[in-house]
Amino acid sequence: MKRTLITGAAGFLGSHLCDRFIAEGHEVIAMDNLITGDLKNIEHLFPLERFKFYNHDVTNFVHVPGNLDYILHFASPASPIDYLKIPIQTLKVGALGTHNLLGLAKEKNARFMIASTSEIYGDPLVHPQTEEYYGNVNTIGPRGVYDEAKRFQESITMAYHRFHGLDTRIVRIFNTYGPRMRLNDGRVIPAFMGQALRGEDLTVFGDGSQTRSFCFVDDEIEGIYRLLMSDYTLPVNIGNPNEITIKDFAEEIIKLTGTDQKIIYKPLPKDDPMQRQPDITKAKEILGWEPKVGREEGMRKTFEFFKGLSKEELKKTEH
Ligand code: NAD
Ligand code: UDP
Numbered sequence: 001m002k003r004t005l006i007t008g009a010a011g012f013l014g015s016h017l018c019d020r021f022i023a024e025g026h027e028v029i030a031m032d033n034l035i036t037g038d039l040k041n042i043e044h045l046f047p048l049e050r051f052k053f054y055n056h057d058v059t060n061f062v063h064v065p066g067n068l069d070y071i072l073h074f075a076s077p078a079s080p081i082d083y084l085k086i087p088i089q090t091l092k093v094g095a096l097g098t099h100n101l102l103g104l105a106k107e108k109n110a111r112f113m114i115a116s117t118s119e120i121y122g123d124p125l126v127h128p129q130t131e132e133y134y135g136n137v138n139t140i141g142p143r144g145v146y147d148e149a150k151r152f153q154e155s156i157t158m159a160y161h162r163f164h165g166l167d168t169r170i171v172r173i174f175n176t177y178g179p180r181m182r183l184n185d186g187r188v189i190p191a192f193m194g195q196a197l198r199g200e201d202l203t204v205f206g207d208g209s210q211t212r213s214f215c216f217v218d219d220e221i222e223g224i225y226r227l228l229m230s231d232y233t234l235p236v237n238i239g240n241p242n243e244i245t246i247k248d249f250a251e252e253i254i255k256l257t258g259t260d261q262k263i264i265y266k267p268l269p270k271d272d273p274m275q276r277q278p279d280i281t282k283a284k285e286i287l288g289w290e291p292k293v294g295r296e297e298g299m300r301k302t303f304e305f306f307k308g309l310s311k312e313e314l315k316k317t318e319h
Contacts, residue, residue, distance in 0.1 A: 001025065001027050002025070002027070002070065003027045003066065003067055003068050003070075004027070004028055004029070004069060004070040004071075004072065005031060005070070005071045005072070005104075005110075006018055006021065006029070007031045007032070007058050007071075007073050007075035007097070008032060008073075008075035009028075010030070010037030010038055010039055011032065011036060011037040011074065011075075012041070012078075012178075012180050013078075013224075014037065014074045014075070016217050016221050017074065017221060018030055018051070020221050020225060022045060022048065024225075026069075027051075027052075028045070030042060030051065031053075031054045031062070031075070032053075032054075032075065033056060035077065035086065036079075036082050036185070058093060058097040058100055059092040059093055059096040059097045059100070061100060062103075064104065068104070068108040068110040069111065071101055071104060071105045071108075071111070071113070072115070072224075072228070073097065073101045073153075074115045075097060076090065076093045076094055076097075076149070076150075077090045077146070078146075079185040080269065081185065082185060083143070083145055088145075090145045090146050091145050091148070093149070094146075094150055095149055095152050095153070095156075098114065098156055098157065099156060102156065102157065102160045102166065106164055111168070112166060112169070113224075113227070114154070114168075114169075116150050116170050116171060116173065117147075117150050117172060117174075118174040118175070118239065118276055119150060120137070120147060120150050120154065120172065121133055121136065121137075121273075122138065122147055122273065123136050123272075123273040123274055124275065124276065128243075128278060128279040130281070131237055131282055135147075138271050142271065143270070143271045154170055157170060167233070168233055169232070170233075170236070171227050172237045172238065172278075173220060174213055174215055174237065174276065175187075175213065175239065175276070176214070176215045176220040177214050177302055178217030178302050179217070179301065180305070181302070183309060183313060183314065188212070189214070190306070192249075192253045193257070193302065193303060196253060198314060199259065200261065201261050201262045201263065202250045202253065202254065202261055202263050203265075204246055204247055204265055204266070205267065205268045205272065206265070206268030207247070208245055208247025208250065208263070209245050209247065210268070210275065211243045211244060211245050211246070211275045211277065212244065213240055213277045214240060214249075214295060214298070215240035215291055216240070216293035216295075216298030216301070219291035219292055220238060222289065223236075223283060223291075224238060227283075232287075236282050236283050237280055237282065238283055240291040240295075241278055242294075242295060243275075243277040250263050251263070252295070252299070253299070256303060257303060
């Protein structure tokens with residue numbers, strides 16, 4: 001039986017990865033310090049003998065007894081309001097955390113994957129973004145703590161690959177959404193859905209002309225799994241190229257949720273990228289992967305999830 005360590009396991013993507021690797025027959029060792037995650041996301045796996053949970057901060061030395069075949073390092077605050085609130089932890093988990101886990105991968109001779117991000121392209125001057133684009137990041141801006149931690153994470157991973165011959169994978173994840181997103185994480189989908197469910201107006205930042213391309217979580221997990229199992233060691237974009245402006249997106253959500261809320265405008269946060277769309281030619285050619293779930297279907301499933309939350313959970317909001 002394969003043994004797989006997943007960090008950030010109690011978070012949105014980490015918990016879906018736990019489900020996937022359990023379904024693939026692996027023994028899963030889940031690790032998280034719960035700084036932005038929630039045990040609720042994985043508690044259904046607790047009764048399984050093939051599932052173990054360690055409450056541990058990976059910026060401290062990481063020890064796991066026994067062999068490991070795969071390590072997926074997904075621990076990191078991932079939403080702008082999280083990494084603005086906990087900037088030092090964000091830098092540490094990308095830098096020190098990655099270093100610790102690379103050391104563990106080397107000791108166990110395990111295949112190692114990092115969750116990189118479209119944010120390494122910053123506010124991109126090339127559109128759509130190909131893996132060859134070096135990016136346009138403000139190192140000292142408020143988002144720099146996340147973007148630069150992720151850029152360092154890619155560099156140290158490639159250094160371990162080249163210098164120590166470690167078997168590594170780098171997935172560049174573009175905006176992903178779906179069930180188990182935290183309602184108050186400030187990202188645009190939970191923000192708009194929470195507002196719609198509470199009967200509040202939808203807050204569009206700036207004039208709403210900035211674009212994003214949203215990928216449903218099931219598609220993202222499939223792409224990540226295929227990349228891990230492939231023999232390709234350079235970065236691969238995994239995301240849905242279907243691009244939309246944030247203003248049009250707010251209007252779609254108003255239609256989907258059947259509410260009569262208005263759109264209100266708030267200042268655009270500093271360094272908020274103006275456009276983002278993955279070029280997924282590599283994922284198609286190398287992994288035979290492309291997204292299957294359209295935004296309408298994905299957003300419907302996501303709305304069902306948020307509708308199922310209790311009134312108390314719905315009240316918790318950053319807006
Ligand atoms: P999330 O906040 O839901 O999950 C992150 C998890 O990491 C949380 O459970 C948190 O408690 C844990 N964590 C943070 N610091 C830790 C530490 N020092 N030690 C142990 N655990 C720690 O975020 P997510 O959306 O699931 O993102 C997961 C990963 O994917 C992150 O690395 C993120 O940068 C990357 N990513 C996500 C997206 C997206 O759209 N969701 C896009 C690009 C990249
Ligand atoms: N956004 C918005 N209203 C909100 C939250 C976010 O208009 O209540 C915008 C945000 O400024 C950005 C886009 O939606 O342009 C996506 O934001 P998110 O935080 O989800 O992801 P990221 O900026 O990291 O891609």
